[in-house]
Structures are given as structure tokens and as C-alpha cells.
Amino acid sequence: MRKMRGIKKIIPYLGLIMIIILFSALTQGSLITFRNLKLIFNQAVVLIIACIGVTFVMSQGSLDLSQGSLLGISGAMAATFAALNTTLSLPMALLTGIAVGLINGSLLAFFKIPSFIITLCVLFILRGLTVIATHSGSIPIPFEMLELDSYQIKVPLLVTIIVIACYFFNYTKIGKSMRAIGSGEVSARYSGVPVERMKILAYLVSGVLCGLCGWLNVVRTGAADSKTGLLFELDILTALVLGGMPLTGGSSAKFHSAIIGGLMLAILSNGMVLVGIKAELQQAVKGVIFLLAVYLSFERESVVLIK
Amino acid sequence: MASTNGVMLQEEDVSLLRVDNINKTFVTTRALRDVKFEVEEGEIRGLVGENGSGKSTLASIISGIIYPDNGEMLKHGKSYEPGSLLDANRSKISIVVQEMATIDGLTVAANLFLGEEKLFKKFGFLNTSGMNKSSMKVLQRFGIENIKPDADISFLSFEDRKLVEFAKALYVEPDLLIVDETTAALSQHGREILFREIERLKSKNRSVIFISHDLGEVIEHCDHITIMKDGEIVDTVTTGSLKERALKELMVGRELQQSYYREDTEAFYSDDVVLGVSDLTLEGSYYNISFELHRGEVLGIGGLTNCGMHLLGKTLFGLESASSGTIEVVKRKKVITNYVEAIANGIGYLPKNRDQEGLMLLSSIKDNICLPSLSKIQRNTFISPRKERELAESGTRQLNIKMSSINQFCLYLSGGNKQKVTLSKWLVRDSDILILDCPTRGIDVAVKASIYSLMQELKVKGKSIIMISEELQELIGVSDRIIVLKDGRIKRIFSRRKDLTEEEIIHYMI
Structure with a gap:
């Protein structure tokens, strides 16, 4: 069993290497050209940041499926307010994320509705609001904001977020309490973990980071669209599971899942485009990979009788 | 206190159940080691031992819940290899397990006839009222009158749920009934029902394996008592004039204070x-x-x-x-x-329900012990892994917890060691x-x-x-x-x- 766990730990890394080798071979090396690596980085930034947020939620054994529409609505908010004043766009995107996180977390903590139901409903609601906010079309942002889409901003931003989040996840009471909830909510409560507060906090982190992603996305594409972020929540979930995140959360939830998984999915998506797989088929491939990843990572530990 | 193992072999040609050289290993723990064990017809056999001595493992193997790594079992001289609990039931062996085995959300009757629903099939549908009526009869036959067959079992007390499990095990009309550490959950009334039915089985030349920590109870009701220690059978003794103290010493393997x-x-x-x-x-x-x-x-x-x-x-x-x-x-x-x-x-609190409330079973001993103390060992939000390790090590040392390392999951600990971990949480916090x-x-x-x-x-x-x-x-x-x-x-x-x-x-x- 211990050996199994050792192997399980490196599966995500092996997967990452395999995907890189596979697509490098399929594309005759154009995957790893500098130009393409920049492209992958741009895709990965948003994915990794969003994954980091959801890592906190999933470590508690909950899900956050509202991310796709949150990316849309926070982008729409950013673009709408950017028209008034460009400095308002980032705070508005973050505030949207915070508000949605608070709603998700509070519904879970106080009304005890299963998290996937709550966030799925919020996903629908926010998509509707996104369509209304963008008038079923798209809102362009002021031209000068496109300058913000630079590596000088994105690289330090990503590194800072990774370092801070990794610190909180692995070395503080907050991260440990959240994983404790995933391992056993009742026992965690009986050991003094403020369960409700932690649940809200996790969704808050997830929300605010997704809000940031919404802003980054708008700045990169130059507009907020009614379809922005469609199926993004499933990309995040797939990435995390590929990265080795157990759906049950708990003590085996690891922070590196967000980074490894995010990179894997970004490379996978990019590679499929390079190879020339049609967009519709790409979704299908992702679905199969998701299923496979869940199958491989699912903990089938049955409770044994030892006395 | 003579060993009766050898004697029995000669007296009876074919015993009700014979277990030969069974071994079972969980991960790294050797739970059973070359276990040889026999039960005769019409016998009430006590099975005692410290936590982690292998009693429940043996019971689970006999009742088909888990499989042995090797070794064989014979029932009435014929090979017996149960693939599941239902399989064992068909061979007339049933068990009342230590843990809760009823399913929340189902009625008492549905729990009672779980796996036997086809008995009540009517035009492809389940005849619920028929099932309820039969349940009522079963419960009444065993003198359990306060439980209604159509009640949701999750509203029943722990004791009543145990009684339903007991009725379910008896309903099979077993040749061999295993009762694993059930009496601790029962009140006087429940115990009376339990022992009355055990005696009734005996009078019909059926057999019972009775596992309990309550040695007085074991001595009072059993004909022979098998003592296990560290996955091995230490001895089988005739109850006769055996004293609780002598039995304890056999179990622990040393003189008690x-x-x-x-x-x-x-x-x-x-x-x-x-x-x-x-x-x-x-x-x-x-x-x-x-x-x-x-x-x-x-x-x-x-x-x-x-x-x-x-x-x-x-x-x-x-x-x-x-x-x-x-x-x-x-x-x-x-x-x-x-x-x-x-x-x-x-203030520290040790809950009654250890596995659900006291411990995170799928977390390490270290995580469990440190959780309440995190705010004590943190320095400006930082929790040093070294401090966590030291805290957990001091806690496990203080209570002498048997484990392979502090990173071991609590799931694999024996009941006594689990309890020590739960206590340790509050001791290291200095509550x-x-x-x-x-x-x-x-x-x-x-x-x-x-x-x-x-x-x-x-x-x-x-x-x-x-x-x-x-x-x-x-x-x-x-x-x-x-x-x-x-x-x-x-x-x-x-x-x-x-x-x-x-x-x-x-x-x-x-």
C-alpha cells in the first residue's frame, strides 16, 4: 500500500512528461518552440491560478463548478467598468469573485446543500447574468488596457500567487484545517476546526482568484464575451484530477496538483490544436481523459476490519 | 484449565467448523498467523483477546466478509470457502458485527430482508406490506416488540439497530452464529434477549462464537474460551471454574497488577x-x-x-x-x-463515537494529534513541520501508541490505539x-x-x-x-x- 502511494505520487509528473513527449513527437517538435511555449504559458496562467483557488475548495471534499460563468461575469464586469475608468476594472472583477465566493460558501455552510448542486446552480445563474451584461454579444475594453497583457506582469503575478497559496495550503492552520474537513468533517469540528468559516473562506479564495482570471482573460482577448469561460469549470476539474487531486479531498490533497494539472491540460489543449484535432473532438478527448484520470486516481480504500 | 484442543480432535470425527492454518496480512500488519480453530456442534465458544489480537479478523474470515491469504476452512468436514456474507448465510453461518451494519434510510423490514427481497416479489414489484408483516413475525419471535417494521432505521437507537441486526442473523437459522463485541452496545434488556437466543441455539445443537471484552460475561455464558494474542491462538480452555483474573492473565500474557x-x-x-x-x-x-x-x-x-x-x-x-x-x-x-x-x-473532549467523531481515519496519526494544537505551535501563521513532528512524537511516546510511524493512517490502528490517538490530541495541547x-x-x-x-x-x-x-x-x-x-x-x-x-x-x- 505504501509503495502504491509512492507510485501514485509520481503519476502526475510522469503524465506531464508523457504528454510533452507525445505531442513533441506528433508535432515534430513545434510544441516546444519558444513561440509556442509562450502560447502555452498564456493559456496555463489563467488555468493554474483558477486551479489554485479550487484546490482549497476540493481539499475540503467540495466542488466548485461555478468557475466557468464566474470567469464570464467577472470579465463582463471588468469590461463594463473599464469603459468608465480603466482603474476600476481589476477591483470590480475581484469584487465579483469575492461576492460569488461568499454566496457559494455561505449557501454550503449554512444551508447544507451539496456543493456541486449549489455551484452548478450558480453556474447557470451567472451565465444568464453574463449574457445580460454583455447584451448577448461582447464588450470591448479600452485599447490602452491591452498593454497590461505582458509577461512582466503575468510571470511575477503567477509566481507570487503560487508561493503565497502554497504557503497557506501547506504550512498554516488554514490549509491544514481545510484538509482536515476533507478527511472527516465531524472529527475536524470536534478538534476545534471552525468548519463553517473555513468553508466560506475556501470559496472566497476560489472566487477571488477566478475573478482575477476573468480580468486577465479580458485583458488578453480585448473583450468580454457572453460565451467567455464556457466549460472552463470542467477544464479546471480535469486539470486538478489529472494533477492527482482526489475528489474526496482530505489529507491526500496536494498543492502541486494545481500546477502540474494546469500545465498538463494547457499542453494537451495546445497540442491537440497543433496536431489539427477539430474543436468539437477536443472536447470529447478531454472528457475521455477526465474519466480516465478519475478512474486512476479514485481511492478505492474500503474500510477494513482489524481488531 | 487444561487445553482441550487435542482432546476434541479425538472425540469427534467431524467438527462443525474447522479452520486450518489461516493467515491474513493487512498492508504491513500480520493480523492472523497460522490460526487453527475448531468449533463443535452445540457449543458456545468464547473468543477473547486484547485489541488487535485478531478476533474480529478471524470472525470476518469465517463469515465471508474478508478472505484469508491462505489456509482452508471445513464445515462438517466439507470444504467451506464463503465468497461473501450472503454466501456464508447460505452455508448457515451468520454474524453480528461490531460496527453498525444497518443501512440508513431503509426501513427496519428492508434492512432485515436485505438481499432476500425476491421472497416478497409480486408482479415484479416489492410487496412492502408482506415484508413488513413477515418482519413483525421475525421480531416478535425473538421477543423484540418495541421496534416497528416500517420505521426508518436511522431513527432507532444504536441498541435497537443492533437488535435488528441480531434478528437478521438469527433469521438465517444458523448452524453457527458469531456475535462480535455486541453486548457493549446493549442494555440489560437487549442482553437478556441476546443470551436467551444464544441458549436456544445451543439447545438445538447449534453453535455460537461469542466475542467480548466483558470477561465476566464470557465466562458466564461460554463452554470453552479461546484466547488470542497478536494474531495467534494462545490457548483454548474449558470454562468450568475459570476465574476472570486467570483469563486476563492469559490474555495479557503476564501477571496483572x-x-x-x-x-x-x-x-x-x-x-x-x-x-x-x-x-x-x-x-x-x-x-x-x-x-x-x-x-x-x-x-x-x-x-x-x-x-x-x-x-x-x-x-x-x-x-x-x-x-x-x-x-x-x-x-x-x-x-x-x-x-x-x-x-x-x-477544554478537551473525547467523543463516545471514536471512529466518526474522534478521528480522521484517512489522515495520519500526526495530523490527528496536531489538529487541536495548531494555534499553539504556529508562529506568525507559520507551522513548522519539525514542530508538528515533535509534537506528534511526544504524544505517541507518552501513550505508547503502537504504530509503524507517525505518518501511518489511523484507519489501520486497533481500537485501543485509536483511542490513545484521540486522547493524545488533548494531552499534547495540555488541556x-x-x-x-x-x-x-x-x-x-x-x-x-x-x-x-x-x-x-x-x-x-x-x-x-x-x-x-x-x-x-x-x-x-x-x-x-x-x-x-x-x-x-x-x-x-x-x-x-x-x-x-x-x-x-x-x-x-x-
Whole structure:
């Protein structure tokens, strides 16, 4: 069993290497050209940041499926307010994320509705609001904001977020309490973990980071669209599971899942485009990979009788 | 106390069940080692041993819940290899397991006939009323009258659920019934039903394997007793004139000390009040509870299971909100309203339901021990892995927890060691007030003794303990004062004295 766990730990890394080798071979090396690596980085930034947020939620054994529409609505908010004043766009995107996180977390903590139901409903609601906010079309942002889409901003931003989040996840009471909830909510409560507060906090982190992603996305594409972020929540979930995140959360939830998984999915998506797989088929491939990843990572530990 | 293993082989040609050289390994733990075991027809066989000695593993293998690594089993001389519990049932072997085995959300009847629904098939649909009627008959046959077949089983008490499981095991009309550590969950009434049915099976030349930590009970009801230790069978003895003490020594494998309760016979504690409880009421559970807990006092709380004492324990730790009244940590002048405050003010709580409430089974021993103390070892939000390790190591060393490392999952620990981990959480946090709800439930004599001596040690150090217990002997044995609850009200407070008897306490409980 211990050996199994050792192997399980490196599966995500092996997967990452395999995907890189596979697509490098399929594309005759154009995957790893500098130009393409920049492209992958741009895709990965948003994915990794969003994954980091959801890592906190999933470590508690909950899900956050509202991310796709949150990316849309926070982008729409950013673009709408950017028209008034460009400095308002980032705070508005973050505030949207915070508000949605608070709603998700509070519904879970106080009304005890299963998290996937709550966030799925919020996903629908926010998509509707996104369509209304963008008038079923798209809102362009002021031209000068496109300058913000630079590596000088994105690289330090990503590194800072990774370092801070990794610190909180692995070395503080907050991260440990959240994983404790995933391992056993009742026992965690009986050991003094403020369960409700932690649940809200996790969704808050997830929300605010997704809000940031919404802003980054708008700045990169130059507009907020009614379809922005469609199926993004499933990309995040797939990435995390590929990265080795157990759906049950708990003590085996690891922070590196967000980074490894995010990179894997970004490379996978990019590679499929390079190879020339049609967009519709790409979704299908992702679905199969998701299923496979869940199958491989699912903990089938049955409770044994030892006395 | 002669070994009867050899003798039996000659007397009977074919025994009811014969287990030959069974081995079973869990991960790294060798749970059973070359186990040879025989049960004759019409025999009640006791199976005793410390936690982790392999009793439940053996029972699970015989009843088809888990498979042995190797070895064989013979029933009436024929090869017997149960692939599942239902398979074993078909071979007329059934079991009442230690854990809860009924399914929430189903009715009593549905639980009773789980896997046998086809008996009640009518035009492709399940004939529920027919099933309910049959259930009623089954329950009545075993003298269980207070349980309604159409009730949702999750609304039943733990004891009633156990009785349903028992009825289910009996309904099979087994040649061999295994009862694994069930009596601890039963009241007097439940026990009466259990033993009456066991005797009835015996009179029909059927057999029973009875597993229990209550050695007195084992000696009283069993013909022979098999003792297990560390996955091996130590001996099988004829009950006859066997004394509990001799049996304990066989189990532990060494001479026991004179007594495992404390020796002094007078209450002894400081006058300082550490916890003041006044007029605490939780509608429908307990009413007007007032008492003071002193420094260095072990305060016992006793009563029937449903007298409100378990909820009172939870309330004292801030897990339940009382309808009225206050709980005050006197030294800090702090009124406790929730569990976070309770812990911050030095209260620790050991829940009755260890596996669900006390431990995160799929987390390491280290994570479990450190969780309540995180705020103590953090420095500016930073928790150093070294400090965590040190804390967990000191905790496991103090209580001598048997494990492969502090990173081992709690799932794989034996009951006694799990309990030690749960206790360790509060010891490493240096809690001043410990609320222990049934601290020795389902735990063998050796760990029990170490828990009692630990309580004594803590008492001497000036810690205060509230011990909620359903075992009167234990209450009398270790408490300075005993509060007796009946229907949620304090009926009497006894002070420790030499001649306090169980009868006296029972008088106020019922």
C-alpha cells in the first residue's frame, strides 16, 4: 500500500512528461518552440491560478463548478467598468469573485446543500447574468488596457500567487484545517476546526482568484464575451484530477496538483490544436481523459476490519 | 484449565467448523498467523483477546466478509470457502458485527430482508406490506416488540439497530452464529434477549462464537474460551471454574497488577473551582444541571444511555447550544458558547463515537494529534513541520501508541490505539479540563488499565476530568464524585467512599 502511494505520487509528473513527449513527437517538435511555449504559458496562467483557488475548495471534499460563468461575469464586469475608468476594472472583477465566493460558501455552510448542486446552480445563474451584461454579444475594453497583457506582469503575478497559496495550503492552520474537513468533517469540528468559516473562506479564495482570471482573460482577448469561460469549470476539474487531486479531498490533497494539472491540460489543449484535432473532438478527448484520470486516481480504500 | 484442543480432535470425527492454518496480512500488519480453530456442534465458544489480537479478523474470515491469504476452512468436514456474507448465510453461518451494519434510510423490514427481497416479489414489484408483516413475525419471535417494521432505521437507537441486526442473523437459522463485541452496545434488556437466543441455539445443537471484552460475561455464558494474542491462538480452555483474573492473565500474557482502579478510597481534590455549570437546560434532553468541577477532580457522570449525559458532554464542549444556563471557565472568567472557545480555554473532549467523531481515519496519526494544537505551535501563521513532528512524537511516546510511524493512517490502528490517538490530541495541547465520554468503550483490559492510570496521573498534575460512563464499576473505581442523571435531571451526587456499590447508584438511575 505504501509503495502504491509512492507510485501514485509520481503519476502526475510522469503524465506531464508523457504528454510533452507525445505531442513533441506528433508535432515534430513545434510544441516546444519558444513561440509556442509562450502560447502555452498564456493559456496555463489563467488555468493554474483558477486551479489554485479550487484546490482549497476540493481539499475540503467540495466542488466548485461555478468557475466557468464566474470567469464570464467577472470579465463582463471588468469590461463594463473599464469603459468608465480603466482603474476600476481589476477591483470590480475581484469584487465579483469575492461576492460569488461568499454566496457559494455561505449557501454550503449554512444551508447544507451539496456543493456541486449549489455551484452548478450558480453556474447557470451567472451565465444568464453574463449574457445580460454583455447584451448577448461582447464588450470591448479600452485599447490602452491591452498593454497590461505582458509577461512582466503575468510571470511575477503567477509566481507570487503560487508561493503565497502554497504557503497557506501547506504550512498554516488554514490549509491544514481545510484538509482536515476533507478527511472527516465531524472529527475536524470536534478538534476545534471552525468548519463553517473555513468553508466560506475556501470559496472566497476560489472566487477571488477566478475573478482575477476573468480580468486577465479580458485583458488578453480585448473583450468580454457572453460565451467567455464556457466549460472552463470542467477544464479546471480535469486539470486538478489529472494533477492527482482526489475528489474526496482530505489529507491526500496536494498543492502541486494545481500546477502540474494546469500545465498538463494547457499542453494537451495546445497540442491537440497543433496536431489539427477539430474543436468539437477536443472536447470529447478531454472528457475521455477526465474519466480516465478519475478512474486512476479514485481511492478505492474500503474500510477494513482489524481488531 | 487444561487445553482441550487435542482432546476434541479425538472425540469427534467431524467438527462443525474447522479452520486450518489461516493467515491474513493487512498492508504491513500480520493480523492472523497460522490460526487453527475448531468449533463443535452445540457449543458456545468464547473468543477473547486484547485489541488487535485478531478476533474480529478471524470472525470476518469465517463469515465471508474478508478472505484469508491462505489456509482452508471445513464445515462438517466439507470444504467451506464463503465468497461473501450472503454466501456464508447460505452455508448457515451468520454474524453480528461490531460496527453498525444497518443501512440508513431503509426501513427496519428492508434492512432485515436485505438481499432476500425476491421472497416478497409480486408482479415484479416489492410487496412492502408482506415484508413488513413477515418482519413483525421475525421480531416478535425473538421477543423484540418495541421496534416497528416500517420505521426508518436511522431513527432507532444504536441498541435497537443492533437488535435488528441480531434478528437478521438469527433469521438465517444458523448452524453457527458469531456475535462480535455486541453486548457493549446493549442494555440489560437487549442482553437478556441476546443470551436467551444464544441458549436456544445451543439447545438445538447449534453453535455460537461469542466475542467480548466483558470477561465476566464470557465466562458466564461460554463452554470453552479461546484466547488470542497478536494474531495467534494462545490457548483454548474449558470454562468450568475459570476465574476472570486467570483469563486476563492469559490474555495479557503476564501477571496483572493488583487492581487497575485507583487505590485510595476518599475523594481528594483542590477547592479551586475550574468549571462552573449553572442551570443548564436543553429542552428534551436535560434540565437544570448545575455543578462545579474542581482542580484535580475526576467527576463521574452516570445514568442510562438516554438520560441526557452524552448530550450534556457535548454541550459542555460547546458543540450543542443549551436552551438556557451557562458554562464558565472560572480561571479565565469566560463563558463557553462554542467549541472553538472551549478549546481555546483549555477544554478537551473525547467523543463516545471514536471512529466518526474522534478521528480522521484517512489522515495520519500526526495530523490527528496536531489538529487541536495548531494555534499553539504556529508562529506568525507559520507551522513548522519539525514542530508538528515533535509534537506528534511526544504524544505517541507518552501513550505508547503502537504504530509503524507517525505518518501511518489511523484507519489501520486497533481500537485501543485509536483511542490513545484521540486522547493524545488533548494531552499534547495540555488541556486543563478533559471531558471523556465513555473513554474505555470497546477497549481491552490492558489499554483500559493504561487509561485509568493516565487519568490518575493527570489528576495528580492538577488537571480536571469529567468522565461520562455507562459502566458503573468504572465510575465507582475512578471518580471523586459521581453525578447520577435520570431523565435529564440530577438525581443524586455521590462522593467517593469505600463501600459505594453499584446497587446504590442503580437505585437512582432507574
